[in-house]
Amino acid sequence: MITKPAGGADRRGFRRRRFAPPKRKLPTALPSAATAPLVHPLPPGSRGKLRVAVLGGLEEIGRNCTLLEYENDIILIDLGLQFPEEDMPGIDYIIPNVSYLRGKEKRLRGVIITHGHYDHIGGIPHLMPMLGYPPIYALPLTNAIIKKRQEDYRGLRPLNIHNIKLTDRLRLGNFELEFFHLNHNIPDSMGIVIHTPEGAVVHTGDWKFDYQPVGEPPADLQKIARIGSEGVLALISDSTNADQKGHQISESEIGVNLEHLVAKAPGRIIVGTFSSLLSRVKQLLEISERQGRLVALGGFSMKSNVEIAKELGYIQVNPKTLIDLRTIDKYPENKITIVCTGAQGEKNATLMRIANGEHREVKLTPGDTVVFSSSVIPGNERTVQRLKDTLFRKGADVIHYQMMDVHAGGHAKADDIKLMLRLLNPKYFIPNHGNHFMLRFNARVAESMGFPKNRVFIADNGQIMEFQGGEGRMSTEKLPADYVFVDGLGVSDETNVVLRDRQVLAEDGMVVVIATVDSKTGRLVQNPDIISRGFVYLKEHKDLIEELRHRVRKLVIDSDPLSWADTNYIRNKIRDYVGQFLFTKTEKRPMILPVVIEV
């Protein structure tokens, strides 16, 4: 599960962006595909075949998107975002590559969203214009979150969005869909059965089995069993926690620990968590109510998600329990719970601002207990460590999940996966949602219970899996699945050069060398200019820069004036020379930008 506070900063603290539609806008005015199926010439060799490709989520956590295609009909499941890797400085996030659909917009019958987390919905504002605003189908909470997020972006058409019920059957061209309830850590998470002419494909989305969930029913084992008994061609399922033994912890077990903490805390309880962990937030509200505490919410996304959940009836709480963060000083400290964003150390989220003393309403005092009720997303460990340091320094007591079960993951562990496989009894198993090694561990779980190895498909993003006559095979055909970067207002899959430059600049900085020469004689008009940033501390290296200037001057003066006909040649010469000189002196390799100005 990956979340981004809708109104705040993501885990690297990037500032919030406003979205403008990309330049190459695709045709948008389409009738609803569900009501007006169109017939086009079939792609060669595709008649009578079910084609499945996961466009994002098979090689990473995030940018989830699965494509199913049968003859003229295409559906997508989820359109998520992925947070950038460490070697992608400046990138806001990565979204699925849907370029296979370019020109096929009319065959796209719908986009079904499994649940409201950003790694499943985050690509929607960016991709809907390219896809021609196909109909979106999801459960009410998911849709409410999608619509709320859409408001953050300007210049977009209204979404063509439809609430479904778990009891619905939805026909989309050749596909007929059913839905079933699963547990995760946000309500309205569901699995999807896609009945195709080739058989039923089940897509789980993110899931766990929780026999004692909080504020929602347990997973619908009966329906899953019924689906299984009717025959399942392929199961596409979540691999995130497949490397862990046993069953995932129940949300209600967490409740016992949280209740104990809340009961015994001498002063305020401040809980940092994801605003998208709505089951957790609901629990904290109920526990606080039972323990006679009032609850203040911190963080834009926290407040807006709770508002959505209250409106839809997912959270039912005495209106007096929820108070404004600005009023907490009116109450005794041991009557206050604060539930806020920022448990990942996100730069501008509430917990970070509280820790840094930048929060106007909440100043930490000894007696405060801060609980990290979330896991740490890989890559955020150092930031979270520093956040804990700061909290302790401000006098707070800190509880994190390694000390006590104050967080339950939302993903199936090995024994959950085994139960799902026994219930559905699929012919083919397609581990999904995770790094490649997680898929492998998921496959290992299946194989450990006798599932035939040759019917487990571990594919790559974009790789087509074909099903025909009840038989499946991994094909070698790959749909485009390269990264598509959201970088400020830009959406592009051509960012590699830019990223390489950013990496070089980050590591060793840069040096601009400007030689102004007479265009007729090729002679230097004045001393070369040297500008450097991020390379060395200039005040400590004046001699170095002076020597460099002197040497460039000599290089230009000594070079054959004829060579000036080719400024490329002389620029390369300067670049090589300066690079070598600076490396010898500093063992750093700044980016060298030689500029020759001819006047």
Place this chain on the structure above:
Amino acid sequence: MITKPAGGADRRGFRRRRFAPPKRKLPTALPSAATAPLVHPLPPGSRGKLRVAVLGGLEEIGRNCTLLEYENDIILIDLGLQFPEEDMPGIDYIIPNVSYLRGKEKRLRGVIITHGHYDHIGGIPHLMPMLGYPPIYALPLTNAIIKKRQEDYRGLRPLNIHNIKLTDRLRLGNFELEFFHLNHNIPDSMGIVIHTPEGAVVHTGDWKFDYQPVGEPPADLQKIARIGSEGVLALISDSTNADQKGHQISESEIGVNLEHLVAKAPGRIIVGTFSSLLSRVKQLLEISERQGRLVALGGFSMKSNVEIAKELGYIQVNPKTLIDLRTIDKYPENKITIVCTGAQGEKNATLMRIANGEHREVKLTPGDTVVFSSSVIPGNERTVQRLKDTLFRKGADVIHYQMMDVHAGGHAKADDIKLMLRLLNPKYFIPNHGNHFMLRFNARVAESMGFPKNRVFIADNGQIMEFQGGEGRMSTEKLPADYVFVDGLGVSDETNVVLRDRQVLAEDGMVVVIATVDSKTGRLVQNPDIISRGFVYLKEHKDLIEELRHRVRKLVIDSDPLSWADTNYIRNKIRDYVGQFLFTKTEKRPMILPVVIEV
């Protein structure tokens, strides 16, 4: 524990640097302080006081260095390095700030090193010249590793280095030192008792209690008990794993699991670990020998550390067991163990090169089992995940420590700490070695067994703790402890500006705007030049650059020629204007470098 392969790359894959002594070389020709104590005027107010300050390691894992001062005598314990944080691009590492010792070199009686890990020895090559090459005291393996590392740097004087024995008593001015054996995951780890006129201070270095260690005796409980019974003023002790319950796992328990893995592996076993985890490496050699496997070592530092350990008798193995990596193809695959560096995903380390298919001798095949026999250093999680992906893709089976105990930490857990406190019974307790929150957890352990809270000192780096008349107090005096960065050949504590620039460049790149104007008239001589790197993909944004050029041209033309007298003014105007323009268009804030060339 943090390690850096001596001859390889560190965890971020920086290339290896050669060291040249810093420019401001301190006087170096000193007599050995131990043999010729010198008397200087005492600092005011310092007579009859023991002053203790931890210069590095109280706010981080790494750059360990503790200073003890009694009147004219100063000793240092450890001189380590720290790996850079994420917001320090390009930095090789951070070393302790010893500027308090500037001008006091003659009072420095010695540097004692607790063990041979880089977070305890890594500052030596860089700091010895500044400190005037004081005598270094350590156990033989530690010294051998220090000397080996010193060979990597050129232009340094030979170290003034001395082997001690655990039974030695060493007088250094007013201090008299004893040593005692502790377990860690490198042999020759020791604690130090510093007898001072104010009482005994015990410094543990990194430690755990291992009742069944491998290849070394258990910690010397008898000696520790004796020291405790004689009275201990203060205990300075490792906090790294204080937040974990129970006792640390024994190295021999790991052995059972590793032996099981080696016995049942169908093909080659490839174990990635730290070259500094010599106890682990020794085990793997012995297990392989028992299981009839030959062992090939991968990685420069792995080979050199094993060489050192063999020479000193720490590793005793049949000479036929160790084979050259280049010869492994001569033997059946199930007779081969490879022990190599790279379990943290270090760029050029052996395991990474094997995974990437860049290793000349070792090509992965199905049947290979890769074991990650190390923990993941916070910050490396994503890299290690990607490494596992690659290994699986190449057909290897992967075992990591979350699936099975194939790694034992080297640091005391809560119950170990309790035993140490009961054995030594110190009057004051100074949690050391860790982030601030780790120190807090260490304090919590002590307090949970009744240790008086006011005698636990949680200090910051550099903060002086004073002891006089048997009483200790935290003073407000702070010795300099700011970061000192090693950045290529440079060693500087003035790198903040450079780092800020690197961060900006990494995030949004930069744009150089060059306006060439007539120095007399202030008129543009030619169209402005625009150069950009790491900002946007230029081929997709030609229009943007063209518009920018046009606008800058207009800005310069429209500006009052008189203002050209002040190029700063016009440069700032260009910077502000271009910055604003580009932000509006892209929501990115590249670094703008305006250059005005007057010809």
